[in-house]
Amino acid sequence: MLQLDKGPVLTQEVFRLLRDLINQYSGLYFDDSYREIFQHRLQRRLSVHKLGSFMDYYRFLLYDPRRHQEMETLMDILTVNETYFFREVSQFEVLVKEIIPEILDNTRPGKTLRMLSAGCSTGEEPYTMAIFCFEYGILQRTNLEIIGIDISKRVLSRARSGIYTENSFRATDKRYLEKYFIPLDNHQFRIDEKLKKVVTFYHGNLLDSVRLGLFSPVDIVFCRNVLIYFDMRSRKRVINNLYRVLRPGGYLFLGHSESLLSIPNDFEFLYKGRELVYRKPQ
Numbered sequence: 123m124l125q126l127d128k129g130p131v132l133t134q135e136v137f138r139l140l141r142d143l144i145n146q147y148s149g150l151y152f153d154d155s156y157r158e159i160f161q162h163r164l165q166r167r168l169s170v171h172k173l174g175s176f177m178d179y180y181r182f183l184l185y186d187p188r189r190h191q192e193m194e195t196l197m198d199i200l201t202v203n204e205t206y207f208f209r210e211v212s213q214f215e216v217l218v219k220e221i222i223p224e225i226l227d228n229t230r231p232g233k234t235l236r237m238l239s240a241g242c243s244t245g246e247e248p249y250t251m252a253i254f255c256f257e258y259g260i261l262q263r264t265n266l267e268i269i270g271i272d273i274s275k276r277v278l279s280r281a282r283s284g285i286y287t288e289n290s291f292r293a294t295d296k297r298y299l300e301k302y303f304i305p306l307d308n309h310q311f312r313i314d315e316k317l318k319k320v321v322t323f324y325h326g327n328l329l330d331s332v333r334l335g336l337f338s339p340v341d342i343v344f345c346r347n348v349l350i351y352f353d354m355r356s357r358k359r360v361i362n363n364l365y366r367v368l369r370p371g372g373y374l375f376l377g378h379s380e381s382l383l384s385i386p387n388d389f390e391f392l393y394k395g396r397e398l399v400y401r402k403p404q
Contacts, residue, residue: 129165129168130165130168130174130175130176131161131176132157132160132161132164132176133176134154134157136175136176136177136180137154137156137157137160137161137176138154139177139180140160140164140176140179140180140183141156141160143180143183143184144193144196144200145353145356147193147327148193148197148273148327148329149327149328149329149352149353149355149356149357149359149360150200150201150351150352150356151351151352151353151356152200160200161176163199163200164176164179164196164199167179167192167195167196167199171186171192194273194275197273197274197275198274198275198276198277201273201274201277201351202351203243203244203274203277204347205243205244205246205247205290205347206246206289206290206291206292206293206294207246207249207250207253207286207290207291207293207294207298208250208293208294208295208298209246209247209250209293209346209347210346210377210378211293212395212396212397213344213346213375213397214250214251214254215254215395216394216395216397216399217251217254217342217375218254218255218257218258218260219258219395220394220395221342221373221394221399222235222255222258222260222342225341225342225371225372225373226263226264228371232264232265233264233265234264234265234266234267235260235264235265235266235267235341235342236267236268236269236337236339236340236341236342237251237266237267237268237269237340237341237342237343237344238268238269238270238271238337238340238342238343238344238364238367239251239268239269239270239271239344240271240328240343240344240345240348240360240364241271241272241273241328241345241346241347241348242270242271242272242277242278242281242323243272243274243277243281244277244280244281244286244290245270245277245280245281245282245284245313245321245323246286246290247270247344247346248268248269248270248281248321248323248344249284249313249317249321251268251321251344252266252268252317252320252321253298253302253317255320256302256316256317261320266320267320267322268320268321268322269321269322269323269324269337269340270321270322270323270324271323271324271325271326271328271334271337272323272325272326273325273326273327273328275325278323278324278325281323282323283312284312284313284317284318285306285310285311285312285313286303286310286311286312286313287309287310287311288309288311291311299311301314302314302317324337328345328348328360328363328364329356329359329360329363330363331359331362331363331366334363334364334366334367335366335367337367338366338367338368339367339368339369339372340367340368340369340372341368341369341372341373342368342372342373342374342375343364343367343368343372343373343374343375344375345360345364345374345375345376346375346376346377346380347377347379347380348360348377349361349376349377349380350377350379350380354384354385357385358385358386361382361385361387362387365387365388365389365402368402369402370402370403370404371401371402371403371404372401372402373399373400373401373402374389374399374400374401374402375397375399375400376398376400381398382400387400388402388403389401389402390402390403
């Protein structure tokens, strides 16, 4: 159990008001077990804005002119950012051995291959996509553009820096670490500049169809271990938005613990090797 700071108490009623407001903004859903976490993490926001209670903070999020900026701050405080390089590595192997060659064989020469990491967190996923593309000679066949989108500006700042600690490399083979990363002091590593040149990061909300539409069309979307944090209504919206962003014949990858079986959608379900992938019909 958290050791709660002394200060205003977050009641169940006000927690649910805050929880539902955050859900409307971001699609993220927090059940009642998060009440103590909210009280602990949001206590400082009351001090910053000189508010006397969590109910005052709720009203601040509803009516204050700074409410949109504050919601962005909340995303930095409340979102989970557990990720690492080469996570669920078999999906990257299918990507470069089967999916990308199929797409390139069916498109005109000189076309730029565009991939989207939706919910990219601190950047390990899109950079891993880039590493595999370099390893398998994809850039010898096509131009490459990888886009990372996340709702948290804090994690995007780290992704753009390209500097990581040893924890991000728990599944990384030593030869890749030596080939694509530069060792720094304090057991940190910086991503090679050639990878940074093909990966660009943007702030965005996956529920925002207009914002996502700015990056359309893309050939491949990775949205892995993201849907698990959304309620069902928001999952449907996210999947519909990603469907619209994809080119006809484009592919969607979800995490191994996720599926579209319970979400109404227009994707084709396919197995590539042992991986379940989703394709937008031609």
